[in-house]
Each structure stands twice: as structure tokens, then as C-alpha cells.
Amino acid sequence: MSDKGEAMGDARVPLSEAPTGRTLRVEAVQGGHGLVMRLAGLGLTVGSDVRSLINNGRGPVLIVVRHTRLALGRGLASRIMVSQPED
């Protein structure tokens, strides 16, 4: 996972492909009005910082955003684009 993280730089990758354990920034949510509003209620918005906790390469992804642990289905996680901010 780690070389993937180094390779990504400031490029956007889907959350489903992002490395675990690092702070990531949400760049875009590819979805309609309803999805964007629903994720907003859960704290997952464009510009927010997230960290992927569990990503087994299949099945859902566990992330933490705004102190909340969220399970995201793989399909959904692949539609959330993140980048790794420069430290």
C-alpha cells in the first residue's frame, strides 16, 4: 500500500484505492443531489479530511471523518475522489 501512497502525490485517487492510515482530503463526490446531501449529514463533504482505517481490497471501506467512523460500500468509496495533502 505504501508505494501507492508515495506515487499518488497530489493526484486524485478513489477512496477505495487510497492507502490506509493517512490523512486524505476529499476532492469530489461523484454522485447526484441526494447522495451529496446524505453524505453531508454524515459529515463527509468535499474539502473534509478523512482517514481510511480498514480497506481489505474488497468489501466496504472503514473511514474516519469529523471524528465519526463510517462504513462505505466499495462502489460508493470508488466514487469519492481524494488526494493526499502535502505535509
Added chain:
Amino acid sequence: MTRTVAPESNRIAGPAVPTSASDPALQTRALTVALAGNPNSGKTSIFNALTGANQRVGNWPGVTVERKEGFRAATEGGAHRTPSRARIVDLPGTYSLTAASPDERIARDFILHGDSDLVIAVVDAANLERNLYLVLQLIEIGKPLVIALNMVDIAEALGISIEVEKLSQLLGVPVAPTCANVGKGIAELWDAAMQAARDPWEPRRLSYGRQVDEAIEHVRERVAAEPELVRTHPATWMAVSLLCGDASHMPDSREADPRMQGVLSAARSAARHLQDVTGDTAEAAVIHGRYGAIAGLMREVATLPEDTRETPSDRADRVLLHRIWGMPILLAAVALTFHLTFTLGDIPSRWIEMGAAALGDYVATLMPAGMVRSLIVDGIIGGVGGVLVFLPQILILFAVIAILEDSGYMARAAFLMDRTMHRMRLHGKAFIPMVMGFGCNVPAIMATRTLESHRDRLVTIMVAPLMTCSARLPVYALIAGALFGVYAGLAIASMYALGVLLAAIIARVFRRHVLSGEEDPFVMELPPYHRPTFRGVMIHTWERGSLFLQKAGTVILAGAALMWFLSAFPWGVEVGGPESYAGRLGRMTVPVLRPLGFGPNEGVALISGFVAKEIVVSTLGVIYGLGAEADTAALGKAIAAGPMTPLSGYAFMAFVLIYSPCLATIAAIKRETGSWKWALGAMGYLTALAWFVAFVIYQGGRLLGL
């Protein structure tokens, strides 16, 4: 608790906002308080603490499936006041008020259109930022609002400190810190609420940034100019909704009205303008504005520890959600659940069985033999007693499920099962209703309310009856015990598996042909683990178990009486014999059921099972002349000696598994889908499927020479 006091004229318009005790409306009806908040915010605990009502503490998002109400004295009881009661309505837990799920719609509509005078927003202090998002929407609605800043003890333990006074000042809303699970701060919360209900209320608007504020104000002015709109909707709320492209609150009948069209086009042009200046969609700008306001508040009032620390729950999840160990642990938990259910439940079940038999014998000594005695002893005590036998198992299963839910593990189970459920074309969250279905299908169908998508809900509702509920088990146990000898356990287990397999197939079929469309994305909060309380588990178990008891007391009572009538009349014939009504009905089913290997006796039993499947056993008891409360061993012997073969017996078990769910389940489907179409559809398709599967088993088996 600082709040700006505004003159009467500044109060928002709308009939449902009487804000003063001198308001005549308040003299004639109870003050109504709506309790809103995120799932897992401890809202149910606050409700319990306020009302003293017996409710449950839950972890599963959307735990408040039914509308719950409680009462509390509305005044502090001063001598100069007439004490009155306030009604407290517990709304479903929601993350926002955009009406994405049925629960959100219920909450939003009650706050907007219900008769609530005041809203108490329950906020998880340990999760303040996310929880404030809902609070901001409540402020947009503009009803008198009080915040219960709950679980301040837990927040403190996590190193979070919150300046309560300052938060109250900045929001313009009274804030009362509480620890509802130990009852701390409840009296102060209630005092603040009563104060807010008495005083005039001026809704405060927080700034979402200049550009968003201007856009909202622009639309708000247009909305406020339409008396018909502001009569039913707060202008600010309406403006924000319209700006975000949600026109669902516009009165339907007025769609063609040029003035409404004017409001809509003003909203559209404001949204376009906002998009031009922010480079973002209007809804994204509003969301950004809300979280921007929240970030400002958080900087002012809260000190948070680093978010990158690993919490105890994270450490537990490393094991419980492990890529290799997670699944075996879940399967072990499910296996243990069923093991406990059937071993522990067996003992009290036998007591109930003996109790019902003893009661029947006792009543029989009190009355002369005849029609009435037969109805009471054979029909009612036998029929209902035969059903109550499952009560211990159902209660134990629901207690274990409640423990799993309240501890937070059930949400992890949904996480682990998401991939498997996805393959079945079901939503990950559908796992919980399906597991519950093994206890009783009625609460299973009600538990589908946590699914956001209507299509996901319908698919889950349509396949949930294929889960072998505890009422079907005694039928399996009877037939398999009579015909399969040492393989009885295997035959029974195969029925559970058959149900799950059929559910997987049927869900795919429904998804492809009936309820097609994009799948609803899976997103769910995983609350921190915590120790379930004994009281919470008991309350939850009882709430679901009582659904089963109600069924025993109503549908099954009536069904048992009806079956008694059919088998005992015309009076004087051999009970359940060929000349009774039941016998005649059974003969009528023969042409349809013969290809499945069933005779007239099985036909009658299956007809009685339309009422409730457990009745199949007591009906067989009556038919085989042993009475409704016949003990299983004797009935098993009678069946083994009868015309049923292992092959037709197995087809019979499959038929009982699949065909039309009991009346209580049908009623639940009607209630939850809102239409008879789905309820009757479930009856029809399941009965046809049952016939088909039983046909394949019986005829296939005969071809193989079984």
C-alpha cells in the same frame, strides 16, 4: 443562556408556533415537544429520562422505528399555575432533514407540519461537529429550540472540552449539558425547554458566508412575499431548500400558479448566480457554508484532541473487522446465538407446554362436555398454548440480538456482510432484518425502515418471509422427527439453508425485473462499542417480543377458534374427519396438492397455516384425532404411521417454509409498504413458489426412485 428577545411582530409566521403561555391555543391543548437528534446521540436515553417511559437505548441507526410519546409536567408546579402536561414526541434519529429515508421524512414532516411547539435537539458532545449540522437545519426551520448537549461525561473522558455558555450565545439557542444515562442535567434541560416555550422566540440565522447568505436572503424575500407559502413553511427553511434544488415542499396544487413559478425561477436564478460566484453547485455551496459556520463555532467553543489517535473501538475493530478473522467471528456469533436460543429456550418451552395441557385438563373438569368446552379446551387453550410455546425462544433470540445491537457489534456485522449481501443484490443493512426474521418475520419487516432506498426496502420486505421464523420450526421438528430419524436435524437445517438460498435468488429476480434501478450506496456510521445496559436490552426485547404476543392474542386466537369450528362442525361429526368442514375443504385441495404428494389432511393443515404457520401442528393434531394440544411424540407416531413418506414430508416442510406468510406478517407488509399490492403480491408469489419448489422436490425425488 443568552438569547435575543424580539418583539412579537418578528416571530416567524405559521400557525404551529404558539410561543407564549398566554396564547389561547396553549390553554386548550398540551404543549408538544419534538425530540430530534442524530442516531447514537443518546436521544432515546433523554426521552426515557424526561418521561420515565420504558424505552430502549439503541445503537443501530434509526432505532426509533415507531413514533413514541411520553409526558412530563409542563410547569415547575408553582402555586399560581395550573399544572399541565407536556407531550414529548421522540422522532426517529436522523443525520439531516433532507428526507433521504422514511425516518428522515417522518422527522422533518413532524417538525414542519406537526403540532410541535418546541424542538429539543439532542447533540452528542463527543461528536459535536457532525451533530451541529442537524442543529443548523433546525435553526433554519426556526421553531423554538433547546439543545441537550448529551454525553458530556464521555466527551470529557475523551479529552474534549466545550464552553457551553459560549456555544449557547453563538447559536442563539439555550444549551443544557446532560448525561442522560445517569439522569444528570435532565431537570435543567426541562427548565430551559419550558422557558423557551414561554418566551417569545426569534430565530437566529448563522452566517454561511456572504455569497450564500445573499442568495438565501434573495430567495427568502420572494418566499416571504407569498402568504400561501409562509402560512405553512418557515421562509428561511423554504428558501434554503429551494436554493438546493429541493422543491418538494411547494404546495402541489399550486404548481401551475404563476406566482409560485415566479418563486421557483427566482430560486433557480439565485442558484445559478451562486454557482457562478463560488464555482460550485448551489447545494455544495450551502453544505460548505453550513460546515464553515460549524468550523467557526468549533474554533470558538471546543478543544479537541488529535483525531489520529487510535480509540479502543478502533483496536477492537482491528480484530472484529479483520480481513481473515472477521467473518469466522461473525459466523461463530450467529451460531452461538441460535445455539443459546434453542438450548436455553427449550426448558421454559416445555413448562409452557405442560402448563397449557394442565390448564386444559383443569378447565375440562369444570365444564360439562359439549360445544363450549370443546371450543375453550381444544380450540383456544390448545391453539394459543401451542403458539406460546415459542415465546421463550423468541425472547432469547431477541435479547441476544439486542445485546449485539446495543454493543455496536450489529453495525459491524452489516459491514462484514455487505459484500455477501451485495451479491444477493441486497443492501448491507438488510442483514439485520434478515437475522431478525429467524425469530419472527413481523419485527423483521419493521426493521427494514433503516434502509434509505425505497427499492432496497421493498426487495428486503419481499424476501424476509423466506427466513425460517420460530413458528415454522415446530412444523419441521414434527415432520422431520416423525420421518427422518437420526437425520432429522440435517433435514431441519436444510430448510433454513433453502430459505436463505431462495431469498438470494428471488432478490436477484426482483432486482432485475420488478425493482430495477441503481443500487443505493452503502454508508453507515459505526458507533463506538459500549457495554449494553440490562434495562436497555430488556426493553428492546420486550418491544419486539410483544409484537409476537399480540399476534398470539389476536390473529392466532381467532385462527385457532376458526380451525376448531371447521374441524368440529357440523357438530357431531368425527373431529377433523372427512365429514367435517375441514375434511371437506381438504378434499377440495386434493387436485392442486396431489402432484406435491399431499393428501387431504395436509391440505387442511396448510389452509389453517395461512393464519399462522404454527397452527399447522395443532391442526394436524386435531386431524389425527389427538386434539390440538397433542404431545409431539404421539403426533409424530401418528404421522409416521400415516400416508406421509419421507419424500412427501420433505416437500411438505419446504411448502410450509415458503408459502404465504402468516396474517400478522401480511398485515406488517401492508403497513410498511402502504399498499395491499405488495402484501397480496407477497402472498401470491410465495404460494406459487412454494408449489413449484414442492413439486420439484416430490416429482424429482420420484424420478430418482425415492
